[in-house]
Amino acid sequence: MSILSPLALLGAAVIGPLIIAIYLLKLRREERTISSTFLWRRVVRDVEANTPWQRLRRNLLLLLQLLLMLLLVVALARPFMTTQGISSGNLIMVIDRSASMGATDETPDRLGAAKQRALQLIDQLPDGGRATIIAIGGLMQVPVAATSDRRELRQAIEQIQLTTSGSSDLTQALTLASALAARESESEVAIISDGNVSLPSDLRLPARVSYFPVGRSGENVAISAISLQPEVSSQNLFVQVTNYGAQPVSRRLDLYLDGAVFNAYTLNLEPGREQSIIAEVPAQVQIAEAHLAGSDILPTDDRAFAVTTLGEAATVRLLSPGNRFLEVGLGLLPGIRLLVAPATTNSFTETVAQVPVTILDGVVPEPLPPGNLFFINPPRSTDYFSVTGEIEFPSVRPATGEEPLLRNVSMSDVSILKAVRIVPGSWAQIVVDSDGGPLLIAGERAGRRLAVMTFDLHNSDLPLQIAFPLLLSNLMNFLAPGVGNEAAQLRPGEPLSVQVDSQISEVRVTRPDGSRWSSRAEQLQGDQVIYAETEALGIYTVEEFGDGELLARRHYAANLFAPEESRLLPKDDLRIAQSSGLQSTLVREREGRQEFWRWVAMVALIVLVAEWLVYQRHGLHYLWSRWRSRRSVGSS
Amino acid sequence: MTTRTPLLEPAFLRQLDRLSLVTKRVMAGELQGERRSPRRGASVEFADFRHYTSGDDIRQVDWKLYARMERIFLKLFVAEDELNFHLLIDTSASMNWGEPLKLYHAKQLAAAFGYLALTNLDRVSVSACATTARSPQLPGVRGKRGAVPLFSFLQQLAPGGSADLTQFCRRYIQTARMPGPLLLCSDLLDPHWKEALEALTRRPFDVTVLHILAPQELRPLLDGDFRLMDSESGPAVEVSADADLLQRYAAHLRNWQGEIENFCHGHRMSYLQIDTAIPVEEFVLGYMRRRGLVR
Numbered sequence: 001m002s003i004l005s006p007l008a009l010l011g012a013a014v015i016g017p018l019i020i021a022i023y024l025l026k027l028r029r030e031e032r033t034i035s036s037t038f039l040w041r042r043v044v045r046d047v048e049a050n051t052p053w054q055r056l057r058r059n060l061l062l063l064l065q066l067l068l069m070l071l072l073v074v075a076l077a078r079p080f081m082t083t084q085g086i087s088s089g090n091l092i093m094v095i096d097r098s099a100s101m102g103a104t105d106e107t108p109d110r111l112g113a114a115k116q117r118a119l120q121l122i123d124q125l126p127d128g129g130r131a132t133i134i135a136i137g138g139l140m141q142v143p144v145a146a147t148s149d150r151r152e153l154r155q156a157i158e159q160i161q162l163t164t165s166g167s168s169d170l171t172q173a174l175t176l177a178s179a180l181a182a183r184e185s186e187s188e189v190a191i192i193s194d195g196n197v198s199l200p201s202d203l204r205l206p207a208r209v210s211y212f213p214v215g216r217s218g219e220n221v222a223i224s225a226i227s228l229q230p231e232v233s234s235q236n237l238f239v240q241v242t243n244y245g246a247q248p249v250s251r252r253l254d255l256y257l258d259g260a261v262f263n264a265y266t267l268n269l270e271p272g273r274e275q276s277i278i279a280e281v282p283a284q285v286q287i288a289e290a291h292l293a294g295s296d297i298l299p300t301d302d303r304a305f306a307v308t309t310l311g312e313a314a315t316v317r318l319l320s321p322g323n324r325f326l327e328v329g330l331g332l333l334p335g336i337r338l339l340v341a342p343a344t345t346n347s348f349t350e351t352v353a354q355v356p357v358t359i360l361d362g363v364v365p366e367p368l369p370p371g372n373l374f375f376i377n378p379p380r381s382t383d384y385f386s387v388t389g390e391i392e393f394p395s396v397r398p399a400t401g402e403e404p405l406l407r408n409v410s411m412s413d414v415s416i417l418k419a420v421r422i423v424p425g426s427w428a429q430i431v432v433d434s435d436g437g438p439l440l441i442a443g444e445r446a447g448r449r450l451a452v453m454t455f456d457l458h459n460s461d462l463p464l465q466i467a468f469p470l471l472l473s474n475l476m477n478f479l480a481p482g483v484g485n486e487a488a489q490l491r492p493g494e495p496l497s498v499q500v501d502s503q504i505s506e507v508r509v510t511r512p513d514g515s516r517w518s519s520r521a522e523q524l525q526g527d528q529v530i531y532a533e534t535e536a537l538g539i540y541t542v543e544e545f546g547d548g549e550l551l552a553r554r555h556y557a558a559n560l561f562a563p564e565e566s567r568l569l570p571k572d573d574l575r576i577a578q579s580s581g582l583q584s585t586l587v588r589e590r591e592g593r594q595e596f597w598r599w600v601a602m603v604a605l606i607v608l609v610a611e612w613l614v615y616q617r618h619g620l621h622y623l624w625s626r627w628r629s630r631r632s633v634g635s636s
Numbered sequence: 637m638t639t640r641t642p643l644l645e646p647a648f649l650r651q652l653d654r655l656s657l658v659t660k661r662v663m664a665g666e667l668q669g670e671r672r673s674p675r676r677g678a679s680v681e682f683a684d685f686r687h688y689t690s691g692d693d694i695r696q697v698d699w700k701l702y703a704r705m706e707r708i709f710l711k712l713f714v715a716e717d718e719l720n721f722h723l724l725i726d727t728s729a730s731m732n733w734g735e736p737l738k739l740y741h742a743k744q745l746a747a748a749f750g751y752l753a754l755t756n757l758d759r760v761s762v763s764a765c766a767t768t769a770r771s772p773q774l775p776g777v778r779g780k781r782g783a784v785p786l787f788s789f790l791q792q793l794a795p796g797g798s799a800d801l802t803q804f805c806r807r808y809i810q811t812a813r814m815p816g817p818l819l820l821c822s823d824l825l826d827p828h829w830k831e832a833l834e835a836l837t838r839r840p841f842d843v844t845v846l847h848i849l850a851p852q853e854l855r856p857l858l859d860g861d862f863r864l865m866d867s868e869s870g871p872a873v874e875v876s877a878d879a880d881l882l883q884r885y886a887a888h889l890r891n892w893q894g895e896i897e898n899f900c901h902g903h904r905m906s907y908l909q910i911d912t913a914i915p916v917e918e919f920v921l922g923y924m925r926r927r928g929l930v931r
Contacts, residue, residue, distance in 0.1 A: 029863040029874055035733035035853060036825035037866045037873045039892065043885045044873050618859055621879040 004078035004595070012073045019069060023062050064611040071604035075597040082594075088188040089129040090146075092177045092207070093118055096193030096214075097160050098137030098168035099492075100565040103194070103297040105217040111162055114192040114214045118157045121190055121212075122150055124594055132180055133157060136173045136197070138165035138493055146180070164300065165493020165535055167564050168193065171200040174576070181207035191585065195571025196564055204577040211574045211585035218569025219245035222301035223253075223290050224274060224561060227489075228281070228308045230334065235308060239277045239290045243269035244567045252293040253277065257285045264293075287539055287555055301566045305539050305557035307488035313337045314480040315354060317369070319345055320361035325463035326376075329472045330359075336476060357479045362456060372449040372479040377420060377456040384450055385428070385441075389421040394434030394455075405431050405442055405451075405474045409467045416462075419455035428452070442478060447528055449479050490540065490558040496531040498542055506545040507531075512538025512558070534558050643747040643787055648917045652748060655920075655930045656756050659842055663719055663816050671758070677715025685709045718778065720816030721753040721760040722841065724808060725793060728765065729867045730825045732795035734850025736912045742821035742848050743790045744916040749819050750786045752930065754779060760786060761812075764793050765804040765822075802828045805835040817842040823849055830899060837903045844906040847896060851913040856885060 106113035143156035181187035187207035225240035432440035698711035858877035900907035
């Protein structure tokens with residue numbers, strides 16, 4: 001225990017003698033003349049027999065006042081105890097709320113423990129200190145920013161909920177934190193997480209970073225993949241189970257088809273290894289569910305669903321002067337029916353529901369066909385972009401980060417002879433860039449999805465590489481959502497978009513818990529209906545109605561397939577560069593100081609009340625005797 | 637002519653006219669009055685017979701008895717004398733204290749009793765206990781005419797110094813001519829109060845002690861630390877007054893009053909406690925009437 005402002009103790013040296021001096025002065029009695037001291041002499045003679053006690057009682061007030069003064073002085077000196085925690089006045093707290101924080105190796109779960117920790121840190125916040133709370137996992141949230149209102153902070157911490165969408169990415173949170181920290185000289189960033197986060201590589205925080213690990217165990221078995229793949233007359237169910245822990249585990253995998261038990265397998269999983277089950281299931285199966293029996297610390301990833309894609313095919317129209325690569329590539333994709341049209345076609349009678357995607361290879365018809373468009377090597381400008389020239393030998397620079405269009409696609413060794421130089425509109429996101437201009441852009445504009453590849457496939461070696469069919473598959477998933485093998489899989493939190501046309505008057509979504517959502521009329525105005533509340537894991541059923549008649553029913557499965565969330569072993573340290581040169585974020589002892597002057601002040605208040613009661617004891621005695629006499633009168 | 641307010645209200649005096657004092661003892665007086673006397677004398681009330689001895693007044697012989705018994709008896713009647721009322725007032729400095737003033741209260745009481753006595757054709761003498769050896773005295777007035785000198789004497793009495801109550805009482809008892817009812821108005825705040833009262837018992841006076849105390853003495857309202865100064869020359873006392881001390885004071889006061897009362901009863905004296913907060917009129921017409929001291 002030590003004190004922050006020892007100068008306050010000088011107050012005791014000044015006020016203490018003052019109180020005593022006042023007492024000495026007060027002992028000079030008031031003189032009063034009475035008729036005779038004859039009676040008083042007799043009384044006082046009696047009293048003097050127990051003088052020591054009398055003197056003590058007279059001094060009780062003095063003692064209480066000295067005690068009160070001492071307590072107040074101690075409170076003013078701001079005593080504190082060193083604790084493990086934080087000590088600066090500007091605290092930026094990053095709380096992980098991703099799916100892995102739902103692990104139950106802490107009570108009640110990791111998020112609960114993290115909240116406890118956060119509340120402790122709030123308690124240690126020095127007076128006038130401000131705190132910002134950032135919740136990571138899925139969409140980053142900042143429930144409170146730079147406030148010193150502890151009640152509000154506590155409330156914000158209590159209201160943080162687990163989310164299953166997205167992984168815990170510290171990059172965004174730390175970028176915000178460093179911007180906040182740069183405004184104040186003494187800042188501290190506290191990260192409360194299990195450490196399974198992605199870290200920024202090129203950020204140097206102008207603050208001290210403390211990492212408070214949550215969680216103890218890493219033993220977890222998860223279903224890491226599931227799919228129902230159509231075969232000729234049946235379907236193949238593929239399930240992959242991974243043991244993320246360090247101990248070999250034996251678990252039973254139960255498979256259900258349309259809610260009925262199908263089979264059970266006992267899996268012996270070595271640490272860090274996965275095991276796959278492939279089962280042939282009947283063609284009429286709509287929904288398959290895999291469930292790991294028993295329990296581990298993260299139950300969220302013990303269930304997974306797959307939805308059949310059999311019998312669903314999206315029609316893709318290809319306007320091309322003749323492109324063998326595209327025709328073969330598209331023909332290989334499951335769930336796609338290719339409709340080749342001559343390049344000179346310029347009237348389109350099919351509706352969006354019939355032909356949702358059109359690929360324009362080297363042509364731009366006037367008017368543009370309805371539905372989603374994929375431009376390849378556009379010869380002229382359109383409403384969506386303008387063509388300004390040509391690029392020779394562009395160097396390929398794929399976008400960094402998690403770009404769904406480039407999943408499993410490596411573009412780095414693709415060579416391109418020449419491409420058109422285009423200036424994209426603001427809707428476009430550049431997927432593959434080059435030094436002269438974008439090579440592949442994608443985006444949404446006015447309810448239609450657009451992708452533009454600025455080079456002719458014949459002018460590059462892309463079609464000869466393995467990246468080509470994968471890129472084509474990703475592009476088709478993007479342009480024709482709701483079809484294909486991956487289409488029935490939803491990542492939690494990923495919006496569900498349903499293509500609609502004028503026939504459909506209502507879209508109804510049934511959530512995994514059975515509750516229903518209906519589209520409103522104004523949402524049907526565009527080409528698609530977006531349903532965003534896909535946080536819960538399980539099967540979403542989408543039904544399309546036209547004039548009260550069920551036109552189509554589709555199922556979507558939202559599964560938590562996130563190795564970084566299922567890998568639960570908490571990290572001991574996070575390597576984050578700080579301006580002090582430190583890399584480690586381990587919390588060292590000494591850090592926080594817990595001030596307790598409030599308690600001292602409270603004791604002082606109690607002493608003050610006691611002092612007042614002692615001072616008023618005559619009055620209290622009088623009241624007491626009055627009360628007693630009144631009661632005795634009343635009872636007699 | 638006096639400009640001072642009269643000691644007693646005229647209305648009160650008219651009420652006193654209808655009252656008379658009750659005396660416990662039969663006492664002799666010098667002149668004929670309205671009180672039964674221990675002596676035989678001329679009145680209508682028969683007292684006794686006795687044998688004739690030579691020299692007796694033959695007018696008192698009961699001739700009817702002589703005719704029946706053939707012996708000469710004298711028929712004796714009860715004499716009716718005046719009474720000598722003695723009013724002793726303590727005018728020491730301690731009496732000049734309190735709210736209402738104890739001395740003024742004492743004067744009012746003395747005036748009321750004196751007036752009662754005067755209306756009953758008794759003789760009233762007043763003496764004040766003062767510092768000086770020569771204490772102011774009213775030698776004796778009689779009849780209703782005496783009320784005027786009595787009241788003016790009482791009004792002139794001034795408080796002064798510390799008087800030795802014992803000395804005063806002894807001297808008064810020795811010098812008084814005729815014993816009679818004696819009224820002592822004092823606060824008795826004197827360590828030697830017992831000797832003073834004892835001195836009054838030396839001759840057969842019918843003593844009534846009016847123990848006058850101010851409410852501030854009966855129920856002192858002190859809170860805090862005080863140095864209490866004696867209005868006479870007694871030593872000062874330092875007290876730290878609190879509820880406890882005040883309770884103890886009240887207990888002492890009760891003890892002391894009980895002690896005086898016991899002493900008085902033991903010596904055939906009447907003892908009346910008087911709180912100056914109670915007006916004289918109320919005390920005389922109410923309390924004393926109830927106690928049967930006036931009629």
